[in-house]
Amino acid sequence: MPAALFRTMADGLSAIGVLRRSGAIELRDPVELLRTARDATVLGPVATAFAHAARHNGAATAIVDEQGPLTFAELDRRSNAVANGLVARGITSATVLATLCRDHRGMVLSLLAAGKLGARIVLLNTGMAGPQLVSVAERENVGAILLDSEFLHRFGDLPNKLPMILTSDDGWANHEQPTLDDVRAGQPTRPLASPEQPGGIVVLTSGTTGTPKGAPRGKVSPLQSAQFLDRIPLPKASATVLAAPAFHGTGLSQLILGWALGSTIILQQRKFDPRRTLADVEHHRAGTLVLVPTMLQRIVDLGESVLAEYDTSSLKVIFAAGSGYDEDRRRITEPGVVGTIFVASALSFGGYTDGTGKETVDGMQSSGDVGHLDAAGRLFIDGRDDDMIVSGGENVFPLEVENLLVERPDILEAAVVGVDDRDFGKRLRAFVVPAPGASCDAQQIKDYVKATLARHKVPRDVVFVDELPRNATGKLLRRKLESADPQ
Known part of the structure; x- marks a missing residue:
């Protein structure tokens, strides 16, 4: 037997074992296994995980948002009606959809309806500016946009008028666009015929500068989830507080895995609030908390006395993403x-939607x-390859200096960028957010770094700011700091 074939078979058997132990599959129900495997070939990952959970326990709560809970059965019927309503409006599996919305049932209905329809869906970042949104919509050949009404004004420069459907009207009275409720009104709740193939999901890069690239996700075998669950044993049939936005790869992946395990997803629609997140964990007895590192840091920064106010003992996994x-x-x-x-x-993934890809070796x-x-x-992660600063011929990765700075009790956050320097080419400038009530001294901070790190890693300037600029996923906008006036 060829080594590659043997390895594939061994990996498959190992994956089945992991999924069985995690509770994602039940080997005593071969019919359900076959149905889930078939769904994966035509519906895509979101609708496949949802369908599996809905068949297993339709009466269980699928999501909780600011409007309340929805069971898997209720969400199934509503998403069927939305999919049928989209077809009635001329949208087919050949139409590329795009979403621009915060985390709530409208976002989830859009994802499920697209999967059931077999249409590709592009997840736009709520922090993107109008020109970026227009550029991505044109590049991805978007044919219809599902969005919260607060973002309508960002598409004012679209050369071609696209159909727009509101996923949430946010109380805005003056709009001409139909809502998802309008789309599903009077439509049958029976499912559409299965598409011939999954439309796929396009997750965008963070887009801190230029036009974000699209990373497509098409067919995903349920066995591939085993690689994650083997390393991070998420609890079954628990509650997952999804603080990371669903348009972000971290949030989307945990939405899928949570449903695959029959868990309830607690959505947080508006701006991230560390206290509310802890309250949600306590109220829902959540076993999993999903966030991005900046969110986790904001929770930690609340301090031990505030953290002690909330019972988070139910948590088994805190998942924060970034040989x-x-x-x-x-x-x-x-x-x-x-x-x-x-x-x-x-x-x-195989490559970005603009035709480029990441470097591959072996x-x-x-x-x-x-x-x-x-x-x-x-x-150990030293930093991003494109964040490296060359100062006096020496390579400096900002993350090392930033981690050292935030160890000080008088510093809440810190960011380090490279700025032009006549003698060194580039020198470091540190932007520091002082801790509440703290009195920071620039020279003391420089001396502190000098006592620990090499001389070329000592910031030439220390600038105190109230907050650091970040995008909607919490990623630091270094380009804004590089061009900022230090005064």
Whole structure:
């Protein structure tokens, strides 16, 4: 037997074992296994995970948003009606849909209806500016947009008028666009005929500068979830507080996995609030909390006295998202040597929708990060490859300096960027958010860094600010800081 075939069979058997132990599949129900496998080939990951959960326990709560709970059965009927309503309005599997909405039932209905219709859906970032949205809509050949009414004004420069459907009207009285309720009104709640193939989901890069790229997700085998669940054993039939937005890869993946395990997804529609997040964990006895690192930091920054006000003992998993080679792409094995990180996964995508892709070596893709191994073989992330600053001929990764700065009790947040310098080419400028009630001194901060790190890593300037600029997913907007007036 060829080695590759043997490895594939072994991986498949291992994956089945992981999914059985996690509760995502039940080997004693082969009919359901076959149905779920078939769904994955035509519906895509979101609708497949949802359909599996709806068949298993339709009366269980699927989501909770600011309007209240919806069961899997209720959400199934509503999404069927939305899908039928879209067809009645001329939208087919050939239409590319786009969403621009916060986390609520409208976003979920849009994802499910697109999956059931077999239409590709592009998840737009709520932090994107109008010109970026227009550029992405044109590049992705978007044929209809489902959005919250608060974002209507951002599409004012679209050259072609596209159909727009409101996923939430937010109390805005003056609008001409139909709502999702209008679309599903009077429509049958029976399912459409299964599409021939999944339309796919396009998740955009964060887009801190320029036009965000689209990373498509098409067919995804349920077995591929085993790679994640083998490392992070999410609890079954629990509650998941989804603080990370669903248009973000982190939020979307955990929505899918949560449903695959029969869990209730607690959505947080408006701006992230650390206290409300803790309250949701306590109220719903959540087993999983999903967020981006900045959100986690804001929770930690509340302080021990505030954290003690909330009972978070139900939490089993806090999931927050963000092997190496040298410059000649040879494997690095010795500790302390910085190299580019390459990863391999069945969930890897084939390339961006603009035709570009990530560098690949031996079947593994570059993550865009650089890191090093310690003597025990543990991997440490030093920073993003494109964030590296060359100062006086030395490479500096801002993350190292930033992590050192936030260890100080008088500093809440810090960001380090490179600025032009006549002698060194580039020098570091640190933007610091003081902790509440703290009195920070720039020279003390410089001396603190100098006492720990190399001289070329000491900031030339320290600028105190009230907050750092971030996009809707919490990613730091370094380009804004680089062009900011230090005064």
